[in-house]
Amino acid sequence: xxxxxxxxxxxxxxxxxxxxxxxxxxxxxxxxxxxxxxxxxxxxxxxxxxxxxxxxxxxxxxxxxxxxxxxxxxxxxxxxxxxxxxxxxxxxxxxxxxxxxxxxxxxxxxxxxxxxxxxxxxxxxxxxxxxxxxxxxxxxxxxxxxxxxxxxxxxxxxxxxxxxxxxxxxxxxxxxxxxxxxxxxxxxxxxxxxxxxxxxxxxxxxxxxxxxxxxxxxxxxxxxxxxxxxxxxxxxxxxxxxxxxxxxxxxxxxxxxxxxxxxxxxxxxxxxxxxxxxxxxxxxxxxxxxxxxxxxxxxxxxxxxxxxxxxxxxxxxxxxxxxxxxxxxxxxxxxxxxxxxxxxxxxxxxxxxxxxxxxxxxxxxxxxxxxxxxxxxxxxxxxxxxxxxxxxxxxxxxxxxxxxxxxxxxxxxxxxxxxxxxxxxxxxxxxxxxxxxxxxxxxxxxxxxxxxxxxxxxxxxxxxxxxxxx
DNA sequence: ATGTGC
Numbered sequence: 001x002x003x004x005x006x007x008x009x010x011x012x013x014x015x016x017x018x019x020x021x022x023x024x025x026x027x028x029x030x031x032x033x034x035x036x037x038x039x040x041x042x043x044x045x046x047x048x049x050x051x052x053x054x055x056x057x058x059x060x061x062x063x064x065x066x067x068x069x070x071x072x073x074x075x076x077x078x079x080x081x082x083x084x085x086x087x088x089x090x091x092x093x094x095x096x097x098x099x100x101x102x103x104x105x106x107x108x109x110x111x112x113x114x115x116x117x118x119x120x121x122x123x124x125x126x127x128x129x130x131x132x133x134x135x136x137x138x139x140x141x142x143x144x145x146x147x148x149x150x151x152x153x154x155x156x157x158x159x160x161x162x163x164x165x166x167x168x169x170x171x172x173x174x175x176x177x178x179x180x181x182x183x184x185x186x187x188x189x190x191x192x193x194x195x196x197x198x199x200x201x202x203x204x205x206x207x208x209x210x211x212x213x214x215x216x217x218x219x220x221x222x223x224x225x226x227x228x229x230x231x232x233x234x235x236x237x238x239x240x241x242x243x244x245x246x247x248x249x250x251x252x253x254x255x256x257x258x259x260x261x262x263x264x265x266x267x268x269x270x271x272x273x274x275x276x277x278x279x280x281x282x283x284x285x286x287x288x289x290x291x292x293x294x295x296x297x298x299x300x301x302x303x304x305x306x307x308x309x310x311x312x313x314x315x316x317x318x319x320x321x322x323x324x325x326x327x328x329x330x331x332x333x334x335x336x337x338x339x340x341x342x343x344x345x346x347x348x349x350x351x352x353x354x355x356x357x358x359x360x361x362x363x364x365x366x367x368x369x370x371x372x373x374x375x376x377x378x379x380x381x382x383x384x385x386x387x388x389x390x391x392x393x394x395x396x397x398x399x400x401x402x403x404x405x406x407x408x409x410x411x412x413x414x415x416x417x418x419x420x421x422x423x424x425x426x427x428x429x430x431x432x433x434x435x436x437x438x439x440x441x442x443x444x445x446x447x448x449x450x451x452x453x454x455x456x457x458x459x460x461x462x463x464x465x466x467x468x469x470x
Numbered sequence: 471a472t473g474t475g476c
Binding site (some may be wrong): 070094095096097099132133191200238239244246401 | 471472473474
């Protein structure tokens with residue numbers, strides 16, 4: 001099974017594997033030729049397996065940044081019709097439920113940064129707990145945990161983190177409806193009790209960036225992006241709680257697969273019919289975990305504002321947008337009402353979409369695409385050609401964590417970035433090695449493929465100045 | 471991604 005399986009699709013930049021064997025739909029991949037040629041064969045196996053799941057609609061999709069994941073590829077999009085036996089899969093959402101990115105505007109010119117950069121990096125590193133097992137807010141009692149899991153970013157605002165204007169700039173208005181905290185296990189709750197307001201580890205980060213390039217001036221103006229100004233982007237998710245929810249339900253879905261009459265090509269693709277009790281329970285727990293991620297990012301944004309107030313004398317950092325890239329949502333598409341799994345893929349709503357807040361009606365939603373440590377990030381805008389209204393989410397790994405840790409050393413990576421005038425504060429040498437820029441695909445290729453396939457339009461390119469890594 | 475393995 002190789003990239004030779006792909007043939008050019010009818011749309012530019014699109015590659016297809018026709019349905020064969022147990023596949024119910026074709027596979028669709030968006031890529032430049034270099035990205036196509038470097039696609040790992042295991043990813044192709046994984047997405048072909050996804051195409052065999054009951055009730056899948058139209059195509060199993062991989063974004064340009066796609067790479068191997070647990071069951072489903074990261075960068076995978078798959079939509080299911082509950083009236084045609086459609087399923088929901090814990091592995092199809094991923095372990096870090098509602099992991100995502102938010103970007104805050106500062107209006108501060110980049111020339112004001114150098115004199116304060118080291119101090120700002122130290123203060124951010126001190127204010128935002130990061131790394132494995134770090135602790136955040138004081139332990140939350142059970143009643144507060146339940147309110148957090150139901151309320152998402154709204155709960156965080158009620159607790160004094162940020163303001164109600166932020167909520168309009170968060171997908172789903174800052175709260176996933178129909179969350180069911182009772183479906184979250186006591187173990188998952190326990191793990192999260194002291195982890196609210198923590199960044200986490202792995203590819204999670206907080207970056208101070210400058211707007212290096214404006215590509216679409218009209219849309220950039222609507223988004224409030226001006227060349228040579230500073231923005232802050234942060235990438236994190238639902239921490240231990242999301243991980244435990246995914247673990248709990250992946251196991252139960254596997255145990256009950258026989259009962260549901262499911263024949264799984266890979267045990268990591270464990271799933272349940274959307275219409276089953278287990279399917280409903282998972283969706284309730286997944287949305288609760290999603291609210292945990294939304295609250296977490298809202299808290300961290302408030303911590304960032306405090307640090308900027310100390311450093312620049314202004315805490316006025318309006319939220320551009322907050323996107324989740326590991327989530328299953330119920331959405332209406334050409335094929336009807338579908339459960340759209342996005343795992344390492346960003347929603348990309350086009351101009352005029354009813355779910356878009358009024359600010360973005362004319363231009364489409366901001367699609368925030370984080371690069372690897374030390375490379376560009378991009379801000380795109382949603383476009384009507386996007387498959388199931390989806391676009392890429394990042395650079396995408398090229399090498400596994402193990403391969404990267406063998407090839408690089410954390411201290412050397414930090415020194416190399418310092419030569420490029422990028423300040424890095426990390427928690428673990430191994431973690432920094434695993435996150436070396438060379439372990440990731442070329443973000444410019446990923447963006448080129450995304451734009452060529454019409455998934456989104458490029459608005460602005462950001463370059464990192466300070467990177468706080470978990 | 472993860473109190474980075476059951």
